[in-house]
Amino acid sequence: MPQPNGVIDLQHLTKRYGRTLAVDDLSFTVLPGHVTGFLGPNGAGKSTTMRLVLGLDAPSSGAALVNGKRYASLPRPMHEVGALLDAGAMHGGRSAFNHLLCLARTNGIGPGRVSEMLERVGLAGVAQKHVGGFSLGMKQRLGIAAALLGDPGVLMFDEPVNGLDPDGVRWIRDLMRSLAAEGRTILLSSHLMSEMALTADHIVIVGRGKLIAEETVQELTTRYPSLEDAYLALTAGSLEYGASGS
Amino acid sequence: MSVLASEWLKIRSVRSSHLTVSISLGGILLGLGLAWMAVDMYDHATPAQKPGARLAELEEVVLMVPQLCMGVLGVLATTSEYATGFIRTSLTAVPKRWPVMAGKSVVVGVIALFTGSAVIFATYFVCRALIADRFGGLYQIPFTDKLPLLTALALTVPVFALLGVGLGSILRTASGSIVVLVGAVYVVPIIVGNLPQPWSDLLGSVMIGALPHEITRDTTTNTVYGSLLPPVAAAAVLVTYALLPLLAGTWLLCRRDV
Amino acid sequence: MRMAFSSEWLKLRSVASTYYALGSAALMMLFGVGWTIYVSSLAEERGSLRAAAPEEGFLPLVQISLATIGVLAITSEHATGMIRASLTAVPSRGTLLLAKAAVVGGVTFVAAHVVLLVTYVAARLIAGDRQLGFNSTGFSDDLPLLFASGVSVTVLALVGLGLGAVTRSTAAAIVSVVAMLFVLPGIATYLPQPWNSRVASLMLPNLVPQIAGDRLSSRLGDGLLSPGVAFVALISYALVALAVGFYFLWRRDA
Ligand SMILES: Nc1ncnc2c1ncn2[C@@H]1O[C@H](COP(=O)(O)OP(=O)(O)O)[C@@H](O)[C@H]1O
Ligand SMILES: [Mg+2]
Numbered sequence: 001m002p003q004p005n006g007v008i009d010l011q012h013l014t015k016r017y018g019r020t021l022a023v024d025d026l027s028f029t030v031l032p033g034h035v036t037g038f039l040g041p042n043g044a045g046k047s048t049t050m051r052l053v054l055g056l057d058a059p060s061s062g063a064a065l066v067n068g069k070r071y072a073s074l075p076r077p078m079h080e081v082g083a084l085l086d087a088g089a090m091h092g093g094r095s096a097f098n099h100l101l102c103l104a105r106t107n108g109i110g111p112g113r114v115s116e117m118l119e120r121v122g123l124a125g126v127a128q129k130h131v132g133g134f135s136l137g138m139k140q141r142l143g144i145a146a147a148l149l150g151d152p153g154v155l156m157f158d159e160p161v162n163g164l165d166p167d168g169v170r171w172i173r174d175l176m177r178s179l180a181a182e183g184r185t186i187l188l189s190s191h192l193m194s195e196m197a198l199t200a201d202h203i204v205i206v207g208r209g210k211l212i213a214e215e216t217v218q219e220l221t222t223r224y225p226s227l228e229d230a231y232l233a234l235t236a237g238s239l240e241y242g243a244s245g246s
Numbered sequence: 247m248s249v250l251a252s253e254w255l256k257i258r259s260v261r262s263s264h265l266t267v268s269i270s271l272g273g274i275l276l277g278l279g280l281a282w283m284a285v286d287m288y289d290h291a292t293p294a295q296k297p298g299a300r301l302a303e304l305e306e307v308v309l310m311v312p313q314l315c316m317g318v319l320g321v322l323a324t325t326s327e328y329a330t331g332f333i334r335t336s337l338t339a340v341p342k343r344w345p346v347m348a349g350k351s352v353v354v355g356v357i358a359l360f361t362g363s364a365v366i367f368a369t370y371f372v373c374r375a376l377i378a379d380r381f382g383g384l385y386q387i388p389f390t391d392k393l394p395l396l397t398a399l400a401l402t403v404p405v406f407a408l409l410g411v412g413l414g415s416i417l418r419t420a421s422g423s424i425v426v427l428v429g430a431v432y433v434v435p436i437i438v439g440n441l442p443q444p445w446s447d448l449l450g451s452v453m454i455g456a457l458p459h460e461i462t463r464d465t466t467t468n469t470v471y472g473s474l475l476p477p478v479a480a481a482a483v484l485v486t487y488a489l490l491p492l493l494a495g496t497w498l499l500c501r502r503d504v
Numbered sequence: 505m506r507m508a509f510s511s512e513w514l515k516l517r518s519v520a521s522t523y524y525a526l527g528s529a530a531l532m533m534l535f536g537v538g539w540t541i542y543v544s545s546l547a548e549e550r551g552s553l554r555a556a557a558p559e560e561g562f563l564p565l566v567q568i569s570l571a572t573i574g575v576l577a578i579t580s581e582h583a584t585g586m587i588r589a590s591l592t593a594v595p596s597r598g599t600l601l602l603a604k605a606a607v608v609g610g611v612t613f614v615a616a617h618v619v620l621l622v623t624y625v626a627a628r629l630i631a632g633d634r635q636l637g638f639n640s641t642g643f644s645d646d647l648p649l650l651f652a653s654g655v656s657v658t659v660l661a662l663v664g665l666g667l668g669a670v671t672r673s674t675a676a677a678i679v680s681v682v683a684m685l686f687v688l689p690g691i692a693t694y695l696p697q698p699w700n701s702r703v704a705s706l707m708l709p710n711l712v713p714q715i716a717g718d719r720l721s722s723r724l725g726d727g728l729l730s731p732g733v734a735f736v737a738l739i740s741y742a743l744v745a746l747a748v749g750f751y752f753l754w755r756r757d758a
Binding site: 262265276280283284287288299301302304307308310311314315318321322329419420421422424425428429432433436437440442 | 521524528535543546553555556561562564565568569572575576583673674675676678679682683685686687690691694695696697699
């Protein structure tokens with residue numbers, strides 16, 4: 001059997017934090033060549049799932065595999081998987097260039113590639129500025145540059161459009177689609193349905209850690225008037241934080 | 247008043263406050279352990295050794311624990327707001343800046359005063375009960391004679407806490423502030439102790455550790471520091487340790503962008 | 505491992521706190537020179553005197569300053585959340601901690617010895633042939649104490665790194681280092697005899713004179729450990745702290 005390439009594969013993935021069941025027996029597969037939208041209300045377990053895939057948190061049971069292997073067993077992981085988790089997670093006193101270079105060096109990536117990625121996300125002009133002074137949108141761009149450093153086949157983005165201006169939102173959308181068109185696997189989480197409708201081809205919906213739906217956008221829009229209606233109908237039973245009695 | 251209530255809630259609701267107060271109170275257990283050990287040692291000594299057996303005042307030994315912990319509480323009360331960016335929210339809620347510092351100082355100071363007093367007095371009474379007439383009657387001096395010194399010792403704890411608040415608001419980072427606090431409290435006295443006379447006594451007299459003995463003109467204990475200051479001057483120096491960094495910090499807070 | 509090391513080296517070089525810590529340790533040279541000039545002038549008036557050697561007297565300043573480099577190497581990543589990016593780039597937590605330990609150890613070892621040696625040499629040059637008490641012995645006699653002092657700084661920095669991995673908090677880790685450096689030895693001194701010298705012999709800062717075969721202090725007298733055992737004990741502090749730090753980094757979710 002050939003090595004599965006560019007695939008994220010979750011097998012009965014479960015994560016418990018004390019009494020909270022954050023991810024509950026979640027199984028699905030993300031395939032290359034299109035953008036897979038990862039949707040769910042706040043607290044549904046999207047970020048936790050991504051941390052489990054990256055080996056940052058240990059699953060209570062089940063497994064998350066990338067290209068058929070556990071993430072922690074990848075020798076140079078940045079060349080296979082890129083991820084943007086929390087845009088604010090960087091040392092404010094470091095320059096954008098040095099921040100990226102710190103990450104790049106761990107995987108044998110040179111400074112030329114760092115400059116190239118800063119150029120690509122539109123931060124070349126502020127490469128030597130401290131990231132502490134960056135706006136949230138600029139940090140999102142820097143986080144995306146970090147994910148792209150190793151030219152990986154698998155990319156995961158956790159709510160990348162938060163804090164971006166309309167230009168930035170448009171830019172992300174085009175970037176996601178072009179990355180997918182290059183044959184990469186893209187898992188893009190969001191709780192914004194409208195944005196997802198314009199970007200994703202496949203949709204995975206979770207609620208309270210459980211899989212609710214795994215379908216193409218087309219399938220969903222034939223069954224419901226709009227993607228938003230589909231989302232609201234499917235997640236109605238699993239809102240953790242929402243207005244009551246609506 | 248609402249500033250006080252809000253600062254109190256802020257401090258009460260974070261884990262580090264509970265931790266620093268708990269560890270401070272752990273100083274009492276440490277005192278208990280030391281006293282228990284001393285008693286055991288004394289009772290197993292030969293009659294010939296007993297008259298020469300010496301012991302330091304244990305409440306002064308354990309005082310280091312609440313001093314350090316409450317200093318850190320003061321540092322974190324300010325630096326954690328900078329670290330999280332919460333300072334902007336605080337200053338939006340209370341646009342005038344000095345009341346925020348004043349409120350913080352009062353809350354931190356009162357917590358430290360209670361904690362420090364609890365540790366000093368509880369340790370003293372534990373030791374008094376356990377040690378009784380051992381060690382040459384070290385703990386048989388009437389309580390009323392010890393009261394001024396014990397009070398002055400307890401007062402150094404809020405001084406440390408306010409020093410922490412002041413340093414925190416000047417330096418705005420936990421690591422820098424704690425290192426400076428520790429430097430001022432542990433490193434400087436070591437260096438001063440090594441100085442040749444007359445500097446060792448002169449500078450030794452203004453170290454925080456020397457002040458309680460000078461304020462109360464205490465003669466019941468030996469001090470490793472100098473003892474040249476009259477009580478009023480020593481009290482003024484103690485207040486200065488707390489207020490000077492606090493005023494500098496408040497001034498900077500009012501002037502700087504946050 | 506080499507790649508992780510080069511990344512950690514850049515991380516350390518690219519933040520201001522490293523330079524503050526190095527600068528604050530370097531103050532020892534300034535203080536040492538000032539101190540020696542001052543005691544030299546006293547010696548002119550009084551003939552000879554017994555002053556403390558500056559590289560011993562100001563050692564706590566270097567110890568606490570450089571220990572913060574070890575603490576911040578890990579706690580600043582936890583505070584900012586950068587640790588997640590680091591562990592995504594280097595999934596092996598042992599490798600990450602080892603790379604940090606190597607960089608922190610190397611930098612503090614070199615920095616501490618440079619500061620100590622410069623202070624030592626400058627003090628002897630300024631002192632000339634005046635009798636200041638600390639300058640009567642030759643360099644080869646002083647070498648063990650200088651080396652032990654420098655190693656103690658590196659050990660404290662690694663202890664800081666290990667405790668930082670355990671506590672994930674800058675304040676908690678620095679306070680723990682302070683406790684090991686000042687509070688616990690201070691309390692040990694006041695234990696009733698003979699426990700004071702027994703316990704004090706095991707305290708981290710007291711291992712330095714024991715390695716050099718000196719007494720602990722006038723109050724405590726000689727330590728109980730031979731130089732070799734004291735050296736092993738000093739190294740053990742770093743190894744134990746790093747092992748415990750690794751255990752916590754490895755077992756916990758990032
Ligand atoms: N480190 C953690 N410790 C405890 N609970 C957590 C932790 N991380 C997430 N949770 C809980 O797990 C659930 C899922 O959170 P998360 O994955 O962040 O959801 P989402 O990203 O979909 O909004 C929430 O109830 C959250 O409170
Ligand atoms: Mg999330």
